[in-house]
Amino acid sequence: MLDKIPFFIGLRYTRAKRRNHFISFISLTSMVGLTLGVAVLILVLSVMNGFDRELRQRILGMVPHATVFSQSSFQDWPEVALELEKDERIIAAVPYVKAQGMFSARGNVRGALVNGVLPEQEGRVSIIDQHMKYGSLDDLRPGEFGIVLGDLLARFLGVTVGDKVTLMVPEASITPAGVFPRMKRFTVVGMFSVGADLDGSLAVAHLQDMQTLMRLGDDIHGLRLQLTDLFDARQVVWEQLQDMPRHMRGSDWTRTHGNLFQAIQMEKRMIGLLLTIIIAVAAFNIVSTLVMVVTDKQGDIAILRTLGATPGMIMGIFIVQGVVIGLTGTAIGTGLGVLAALNVSDFVAWVEQLFDIQFLDSNVYFISYLPSELRMDDVWIIVSSALVMSFLSTLYPAWRASRIQPADALRYE
Template sequence: MFDKIPFLIGLRYTRAKRRNHFISFISLTSMIGLTLGVAVLILVLSVMNGFDRELRERILGMVPHATISSTSGFLDWPNVAQQLEQDPRIIAAVPYVKAQGMFTSRGNVRGALINGVLPEQEGRVSIIDQHMKAGHLDDLKAGEFGIILGDLLARFLGVNVGDKVTLMLPEASITPAGVFPRMKRFTVVGLFSVGADLDSNLAVAHLGDMQTLMRLGDDIHGVRLQLTDLFDARRVVWEQLQVLPKHLRGSDWTRTHGNLFQAIQMEKRMIGLLLMIVIAVAAFNIVSTLIMVVTDKQGDIAILRTLGATPGTIMAIFMVQGTVIGLTGTLIGTVLGVLAALNVSDFVAWVEQLLGVQFLDSSVYFISYLPSELKIDDVWVITGAALVMSFLSTLYPAWRASRIQPADALRYE
């Protein structure tokens, strides 16, 4: 007889209009708190996942996963590259020459990193060719001293495709007129935009032109590696250095951008923890709601006990009521959070266009838009945690209700 009673009465208590409106308000507040907490946590973690994805795909798509270099010459690089590519974890190994210098044009001056690359091989280790705004990587021809600039770098210099820029290297050239910085005039043949800070401080030239400018002959600075798993970069480099010539040294992306990646991971964990506490506070409000309901329903509890309801039945009634509140708030929050995570990028872009402002300036932040990546694992963890906390919040009030004695409850009725 009493098998279905806990479920039916618990639902009735949830739907019923109470004499005490304050209890109804607290119940609604608990539900809204759970909804907002779950929705915001899903949204925020999705945005953090988006930043993490952009870091991997954009910045680490332009920055080499690892490099093998030498300070004493690297004339035998084709043999080293061939040996490295025999490792199944290494997708490609291509040569590079790297320099830091100052670009000048029309009175504008800007520092940048210049990579000398082989255009026909650069696509094996970089995504630059997929993000060209103007021109093409193949427009870099040896001996023509063409250069491809980041979009923001070109804007700072006030140049476009076809314009001239002067590159000054921090190396002196001795001339009859005295000692001058080494300078060379380049023609802008292309512009790229990856939506990261690299757009403002990176330029790409042909490997042969940079070798000529830096007077390296056929020498290079090193080879860049593209790996199947970028998180395995440190171990791969260490193992390769054990079998490569001793004068070679290695580096990987964790030394240049590892702190940024770790910061995003740390922020994701801390923000997740803080927002989980918000969900816990909302779930804890269920305790207050149920305790007041138990006090308000003492007469009903006493009547049920006199009709034969066991303490377990009474306890189950209020556990059902609290669980329904938690389940409703959690499910609504999950739906809202998923919808927000799937549309937040477009919504922010629309607001930026409407207001004429850019919230994430690419000259300040490493990407210029708000990314979002919804992961189903995060949704399950958040939803499960909210449901568990909601259920646990029902135990103490339900236990208090089961301890009420009919005689004491009906004494003053």
């Protein structure tokens, strides 16, 4: 029975209405601080996880995990592709021709990257066919000079499916009238939307049409690789180049989008650290609360000691009180944080629709909406950290209470 005394008295102190309302206010502040700290940390980390997921699924779903290209003629690409696909880490190797060009239509001009692809193989290395807004990649037929534009690019040019656009590439064409940039009219046969900045800077045409435009003959610029694990891209490319001719070169996504991925990871760590400090400050308030409670309850402590309570029992009383405050704040904060993380995307979309504003412009950010991904391992780490800090905050006040001598405490009672 004596083992249960600290637990029951600690709960009683937590529930009791104190004569000193300031102590009650500090106790409530500590609990609210923990609640807000835990909730905000869960929400922010979920949003950062969402950005990380979108980078992997959308941006890196459109951008090749790795590329292998030649500094000279690259006509034997079918044999090279078959050899690459023998590596179990490489899912697919498909050809491409790319060009930086300038589109013009209806008086509007916009620069973009144009990829020449084989429509029947594009789905092996890209998610573009899953995000077609109008038309299909199958509408890209050799010799017809059709083109698929990103949704934002098409809107900027003021065109839709069936309209004509003129593509100018930085290759000189010598004519009797002089030297002019190479130009070709394409017909828009489709539009895609992946919700990223690529919607405004990417277009896709048939491989043979781009070979004709760039006057490559049967050459291609390189092979795009899809890997089982994108984080192995650098190692896989380096190993494959060892068995290839010296004129072959390679690249991977870490060179084009690696900085963005690293920035998201760094921001996640720094924001997590800052918000953890907020939780630590809220937990430290428990120290102030319990110190004042110990001072306010000196008479009660002395009476318990004279009735036979040991210093360990006195210490347990205030540890229970502090842990209850921390547990309550953490539990409420976890519930609010999980609820917010699961609904923040819909809430932000509703606010954007209600006030006709857009918080994330795809012309500025790499995605156009606020993503969120709740990971339970993050939740458990946050909850565990908050509870541990709450427990540690109770040790000094509880130890101080256990050192109170009954005679000193009752001298002036």
